[in-house]
Amino acid sequence: MAKQKTAYVCNECGADSAKWQGQCSECGAWNSLSEVRLGPTPSNRTERFQGYAGDAKGAAKLQSLSEIDLQALPRFSSGAKEFDRVLGGGLVPGSVVLIGGHPGAGKSTLLLQTMCFLARDMNALYVTGEESLQQVAMRGQRLGLPNDQLKMLSETSVENIVTAAQQFQPKVMVVDSIQVMHMADISSAPGSVSQVRESAAYLTRFAKQTGTVLILVGHVTKDGSLAGPKVLEHMIDCSILLEGSHDSRFRTLRGSKNRFGAVNELGVFAMTEQGLKEVSNPSAIFLQRADEVSSGSVVMVVWEGTRPLLVEIQALVDDSHLGNPRRVAVGLDQNRLNMLLAVLHRHGGLMVGDQDVFVNVVGGVKVVETSADLALLLAIVSSLRDQPLPRELMVFGEVGLSGEIRPVPSGQERLREAAKHGFKKAIVPVANAPTETIPGLELVKVKSLSEALAAL
Numbered sequence: 001m002a003k004q005k006t007a008y009v010c011n012e013c014g015a016d017s018a019k020w021q022g023q024c025s026e027c028g029a030w031n032s033l034s035e036v037r038l039g040p041t042p043s044n045r046t047e048r049f050q051g052y053a054g055d056a057k058g059a060a061k062l063q064s065l066s067e068i069d070l071q072a073l074p075r076f077s078s079g080a081k082e083f084d085r086v087l088g089g090g091l092v093p094g095s096v097v098l099i100g101g102h103p104g105a106g107k108s109t110l111l112l113q114t115m116c117f118l119a120r121d122m123n124a125l126y127v128t129g130e131e132s133l134q135q136v137a138m139r140g141q142r143l144g145l146p147n148d149q150l151k152m153l154s155e156t157s158v159e160n161i162v163t164a165a166q167q168f169q170p171k172v173m174v175v176d177s178i179q180v181m182h183m184a185d186i187s188s189a190p191g192s193v194s195q196v197r198e199s200a201a202y203l204t205r206f207a208k209q210t211g212t213v214l215i216l217v218g219h220v221t222k223d224g225s226l227a228g229p230k231v232l233e234h235m236i237d238c239s240i241l242l243e244g245s246h247d248s249r250f251r252t253l254r255g256s257k258n259r260f261g262a263v264n265e266l267g268v269f270a271m272t273e274q275g276l277k278e279v280s281n282p283s284a285i286f287l288q289r290a291d292e293v294s295s296g297s298v299v300m301v302v303w304e305g306t307r308p309l310l311v312e313i314q315a316l317v318d319d320s321h322l323g324n325p326r327r328v329a330v331g332l333d334q335n336r337l338n339m340l341l342a343v344l345h346r347h348g349g350l351m352v353g354d355q356d357v358f359v360n361v362v363g364g365v366k367v368v369e370t371s372a373d374l375a376l377l378l379a380i381v382s383s384l385r386d387q388p389l390p391r392e393l394m395v396f397g398e399v400g401l402s403g404e405i406r407p408v409p410s411g412q413e414r415l416r417e418a419a420k421h422g423f424k425k426a427i428v429p430v431a432n433a434p435t436e437t438i439p440g441l442e443l444v445k446v447k448s449l450s451e452a453l454a455a456l
Contacts, residue, residue: 008033009193013230036194075260079117082269082278083110085305086240086253088261091172093211095260096204096235098178100218100226101242106251106269107217110242110276111174112140118172119149125170129156129180143275156190158183158199162206170212175203177217178232197231204235233257244271248364250285251276255305264368265305283310283421286363293391296383299423300375301396301414302367308410308417310394312362313372315379320356331361332372340399344377347403347449352384371408373399374427374452381453389456392424397432403449407431415441427452 008017010033015026023030075090084090087097101107108131118124128136133154140147151168155161158181165173175181181199182190189195200216207214216236218226226233226241233239237259244251253267268282279285287299287310296315301308313332320326329337337359344350359376361367374397382389396414398406408414411432418426419441430445446452 007036009036009197009231011193011230034193036188036192036197076118078114080110080114080267080269080276080278081280082253082267083114086255086258086265086267087238088255088258088265091213092237092260093171093213094208095237096207096214096216097238097240098216098218098226098233098236099240099242100220102220105242105244106271106276107242108136108176109139109143109271110253110269111176111215111217112136113143113145113275115172115174116140116145116147116150119151120146122171123151123169124149125151125153125165125168125173127153127155127161127173127175129154129175130177145275156180156182158202162202165206165212166210169210172213172215173207174215175217177219178203179219200232200235243366244364250279250363252364262305266309283308283417286311286365287421289391293388295386295388296379298375298379298382298389299394299418300372301394301418302365302369302371303408303410303414308414309365310417310421311365311367313367313375313379314360314362315376315383316356316358317352317380317383318356318358320354322356325352325354326356326358328356328358330359331364331366332359332376333368336370336373337376339401340373340377341380343399343401343403343449344380348377348381348453350381350384352380355384369408370398370406371396371414373397374405374449377449378427378452378456381456390425392422393427394418394423394425395427397427397429397446397452399449405429405446405448405452415443427455 008020010024010027010029012029012032013024013027015024017033020033024032075092077084077090078087099107115124115126133152136152137147153164178196178200179191182195183198183202186194186198203214220226238255239257240253240255242251242253249271251269251271253269255263255265257263268279269276270279289312297312299310299312301310327334327337341352341357357380375395377399378389378395396408398408400406407429411428412434415426415434415438419438424440425442425444427444427446430447433443433445444455446455
């Protein structure tokens with residue numbers, strides 16, 4: 001019997017290695033190499049699926065860039081505007097979308113709602129490998145979804161799924177989930193690096209050659225990232241994460257990769273008894289503040305994809321009883337918090353080195369841009385002095401290491417969003433001051449951190 005060949009693949013970057021080693025030589029990650037058994041390559045792996053755009057001998061047709069017909073790939077709506085926003089305007093034929101999220105986040109609910117909507121106008125196939133058909137049908141009945149058009153398939157073999165799809169010819173197909181799929185010629189267990197990679201590659205090739213929209217459901221690790229080999233994220237066209245805690249009724253859908261639209265786009269849904277309902281005005285939800293605003297609270301405007309979003313940031317500064325004061329940031333970068341505290345001490349004259357500092361973004365929103373710097377520092381100062389900030393105050397701006405207030409992109413759109421929600425005063429960088437006055441909004445233009453503190 002011939003000896004079976006093996007390789008070792010890094011789960012972080014997808015690099016191959018001939019032997020196992022503790023550290024990946026490409027990305028430097030430790031203990032990330034997994035064994036992959038290389039099975040024999042069958043002859044049918046070079047097959048052409050129905051709808052393949054090539055000649056009879058298997059050679060692909062060469063075309064110049066000007067000859068490609070862009071009208072052949074029109075987008076179509078998924079039925080939810082928030083989902084379309086994250087996708088870049090809708091689903092593109094032949095695209096592969098990967099949706100991840102923690103168990104219970106609502107991935108299957110969102111996709112079942114979407115597929116039932118699409119099945120009314122086109123062929124739609126829902127493949128479930130983790131749940132039985134009865135479980136999916138019970139969920140659809142509980143949500144009150146139309147169940148007479150959507151086709152279901154309970155299968156974990158990729159070859160059988162593709163065979164059934166070639167006969168049915170769906171325009172949209174969901175595979176839930178990619179971690180339980182397997183191929184017959186791969187000897188490793190389902191969920192391994194080799195099975196996930198080869199199954200995703202086989203399904204992606206089918207989607208590209210037939211123009212089918214393929215939506216894959218992926219598991220996530222305990223730190224919230226997509227499980228499986230990193231090469232899986234390179235194969236697909238759009239990577240989306242559905243986030244939300246179990247004690248919150250709101251879910252956020254965020255795109256981290258999109259070949260057909262903007263990345264870091266945010267969609268907001270509310271989990272109800274009838275499933276996930278889209279939230280058209282998320283700023284109104286995140287601004288549900290108390291009647292009397294306490295110290296350490298201020299509203300800021302962050303830019304999520306293509307729209308501004310008003311969120312509340314809270315800070316708590318308290319005497320520390322430990323040798324090393326704690327720095328806790330929820331929804332913000334903790335390293336940036338430490339840097340801003342040093343700027344506050346050097347250029348603001350306020351010492352918090354012996355204080356515990358806790359900051360939180362209300363609503364579970366994760367802020368990744370630097371426009372929250374000024375609002376964060378003003379909230380910390382408000383909590384330190386125990387003096388509430390005005391309820392109708394809005395703040396945004398980036399703080400540099402020398403204490404200067406730097407401008408942020410789309411400043412005028414942020415100010416319009418704040419005025420629309422009734423804010424009367426705004427502390428903004430000088431460079432973000434609009435050329436035209438915004439009715440009902442008083443602007444305080446600052447150049448440095450000391451000017452912002454003096455404006456309070």
